[in-house]
Amino acid sequence: MPATIRDVARASGVHISTVSRTFSAPHLVNVETRTRVLACAEQLGYRPNRAARALITGRTCNIGLIVADIANPFFPPLIKAAESQARKHDHHIFVADTNEDAIAEEELVRALAKQVDGVLLCSPRMSNSLIEQLSREVPLVVVNRQITGLPAVVMDVAQGARLAIEHLTGLGHRSIALAAGPRGSWTSKEIRRSAAAAARTAGADLLVTGPNAPTEDGGLAAADAVAKAGVTAVLAYNDLMALGLIEGLHGRGLRVPRDVSVAGIDDIALSRLTRPKLTTVATPTAAAGRAAVDMLLAYGDDRRTTALINLQTELVVRESTSTVPEKAL
Amino acid sequence: MPATIRDVARASGVHISTVSRTFSAPHLVNVETRTRVLACAEQLGYRPNRAARALITGRTCNIGLIVADIANPFFPPLIKAAESQARKHDHHIFVADTNEDAIAEEELVRALAKQVDGVLLCSPRMSNSLIEQLSREVPLVVVNRQITGLPAVVMDVAQGARLAIEHLTGLGHRSIALAAGPRGSWTSKEIRRSAAAAARTAGADLLVTGPNAPTEDGGLAAADAVAKAGVTAVLAYNDLMALGLIEGLHGRGLRVPRDVSVAGIDDIALSRLTRPKLTTVATPTAAAGRAAVDMLLAYGDDRRTTALINLQTELVVRESTSTVPEKAL
DNA sequence: CCCATTAATGCAAGCGGTTGCAGCCGTGTC
């Protein structure tokens, strides 16, 4: 059995409170006593039980981070940035994956609730009202969704979608498809809204297909509808879908970008390594991770800041988009 | 403040022990009392504090999962499989990422130690002795490393590396490079040992370069040494490096597989989507995740099983390898 | 020489739960 504070107290001949103070308020204990206690602790392999400590202090120094799909390369940069930011403040990040499942999401928030000081909820799939309810049980910062009254960090995908559509219409495309994301995704709604507006402004048709799984397979599946629709360009909900789309279009004899232009959103690391390299909208995921952690840690100070951080996005033009093929004119 | 067991007891006019039993041993409490208690609990929004419960039961129903790099697509399938297996046994998985850093690794194991029932340590970078020491503080199952006396799940990368080298020599290659993985990686050592043996058997030269970061960038960096060495084939520590290598070789005017054959290890989902599609060694990551969870959960029953599970690997030939270019003959 | 101050430590309550034990009550048995 692991050594407890009592074992250390017994071994060093002091009261447990002195041992406690040796670790959490060293300046309050005499230097000789302290070294003796530390020696005993070291020898017994004693480690304070953080869970027990949290029970009384109310602070765990842990942060929960819930993502829809850990396999989606969009998240790792966010997670890593959050981790390094948390580490700066002496906190640890526990990540949990929900498999795009709203039920699992709720369950995980509750499972984490008492073991962390707060939860970062990334790209949640559950309803706003449920999120609001959960936010009463544990400090919550929502990422990639805007809910009035809750602190949130969002990326301006509306702007990004507009830029992407403008890019495509600028290349002459007038018949464009939007491969939408999963049901329940705020981001997908935003993209859809903004893309539709941008297409209308440019006098282009926008065909929306979906909902689709935000994965390569989702893109592969969407390729069918896109190919049949006979559009000359597609904007995908994310890069993974865009890559799946490219693959699926190839399978139907359509080359990218010669026959169809494809643009994604997220600018995952991979987009630079595929052939053709993907034209996409870069989202500042690392900045979002950092901002979310900062927001959560600031929670304690002036409760209910309910700040909203909206991070700019940027169009990155690479090789998967080009002018309209002549035959389509 | 969130409702505690005492609030519920007060509201329903029973002792806290009855409330406790209502949740953890319902059959012991009268059905009327139970419904009343549940109603009060519901109304107050009471949720048992799992951390407090763990303090006395010693069981958290959480499992820690530590990986070297969450951004490496090798891990997500493992993580997801572990999650779904854990869920079957009513446990939750907390993932933590160490950024390939041995120090962070140790720190995270300790941070998790008391909040989980055990830790799955995947592809650890720290020393065997430290791992052995940690295993005395918390039940540990090691993945991708074999340490005598500790339960472990490994993939037979030695077999995989042999298959890959045999594949390459079978295509006529006699001058092969191995882009090794990071320092501290057991897997990398295994691959190196086995690849060297296989090359020797086939009468081929094996040039080892490294250590390299197990990422695209690591592959990009290794491309230089590989190009200069003038080999006709490369086996990379993992697929990410293989993709980086292909990119780097292209940058130096070498086409894959026309000029140089490249094989990877892991068979990440991506390998099917790149052009050329990657020849690689498939590792059963999902099976490893499941097995590791099962092993950890079986820990309690007959302490110190110290089982070792060795999962078979398989060569997947795609497009990135071909026969030796004529000019090299 | 006495008292106020300060530094160091002990005491005990309590964080939110669980659980062995004891007590209560109503029932069936002999």
Next chain:
DNA sequence: GACACGGCTGCAACCGCTTGCATTAATGGG
């Protein structure tokens, strides 16, 4: 009518730790 028994509930100790307060001894000032 005494008794054993089973179902239900309360009591209190305890998990490992923190922290306000009391206690003690040593120090300095007047």
